[in-house]
Amino acid sequence: MSTRIRLAVTAAAALLMTGSLTVPVYAAPAEVTAQCSGSGCAGKSPSSTGCDRHARTVRRDAMLGPLLELRYSPTCRAAWVRVTHARAGDRIEARNKRGAACRHPSCYAAKVAAGRTSAYTAMVNDKGIKAWGCLERRNGNMVCTDWY
Template identity: 75%
Template sequence: MQAAPVTVTAPCSGSGCAGRSPVSTGCDHQARTVRRSAEIGPLIELRYSARCRAAWVRVTHARGGDRIEARNRSGACRPRSCYTRTVASGHSSTYTAMVNDKGVKAWGCLYRRNGNIVCTEGY
């Protein structure tokens, strides 16, 4: 006799994931990179979890003081639609909290200490 399949439910979905960590919620499991920067240097990736219907930004090969931002609305950075994280001194990578990506487009940007800005396309 076979055991019944286990149903895995998302710990949050869409707007319920806004501001939460993709790692602590498990939304990073089976997530995929849907957009990435085309620039040479730090790699900025827009990550998406279909299970959680949420997106976040991850950067690698950055420098301490560089800042990343995940957004899902146009205009100014507003609560629950924009989350930022600064790369800690002595580190080269980090990720943001999640933004809702259910029925809206999300994108990510890297703000370098030297003033350069690199963004992904929306997804």
């Protein structure tokens, strides 16, 4: 063994024996729990409430080009719409069967901002209610997902 290796091993052994070597202990991050459920989520952001953490895409449509997704959180029992590959000015809506017209709390809309290609809406209640999403392009073309 070389002299440097022996010195390193000896120093490490001395530190371990004296107990002066401290090893940091890191706790695992706590599981984030949802901050709302069902109608209590209406109008709230899926990311700020933690509802997006266990969400899944339950319906999608790309007929007009951009990908329109209806997202659902089983933890929060709420749904929202996300669009990607869109253009500024495109409008999306998340709706549930409690209202035919787009009015809160049965519908929330968002527009893709200038310089962006994606957006998402606030959530609608999806606890025992059917929800769906729609995309309206700037040129007036419109497409909606199936209900979920």
